[in-house]
Each structure stands twice: as C-alpha cells, then as structure tokens.
Amino acid sequence: MSDTPKHLPVEALDEWTAAACAALEIDRESVDIAAVLDLARDVAHGVARPAAPLSAYLAGVAAGRAGGGREDAAAAIATITALAATWHAGDDEG
Secondary structure, eight states, X not given: OOSSOXXXXXXXHHHHHHHHHHHHTOOGGGOOHHHHHHHHHHHHHHTOTTHHHHHHHHHHHHHHHHTSXXXXXXXXXXXXXXXXXXXXXXXXXX
C-alpha cells in the first residue's frame, strides 16, 4: 500500500459516485452530491472534522429507513445540518 495520499479530482466525483452507486445497487439519481458535501462541510466546521463522515453515514441510514429516496436523504441531511448549526459540545441541549 502506498503512503502517497490519493485525491479525487472534482471532475471525477460524478464518475466515482456512479460507480459506487452501481456497486451498491443504489439509484444514482437518488444521490445529491452537493447536499452530502454541504452536510460534511457544515458538520466539520460546526462540530468536528471526524464527525463529518460519521454524520454522512447516519444521514444515509436515516434516509434508507425512511424509504431511500432523494427527499428522504434531504430530510435527514436537513436534520443533521440544523443540529450542527446549534451544536455546543458538553451542553445539555445539544
């Protein structure tokens, strides 16, 4: 395994998403790349960087449980984004 980090060029993101969706048997049209990236950004800045991929995963689980459509993902993303916007670690309220 190489120690050289791999970075995906922005223009290849759609190709990667299509390949990952095909491998996971997910409808590519149900994936809003911009919304997921915005979620990751908002959580990384509002909570902590390691919380970003975890939050994206949790949004995916919630969306899947709700039906798995684009609207279900948008609702899960909105919920986590709102939580991140008000997050204060150690507070009882979130």
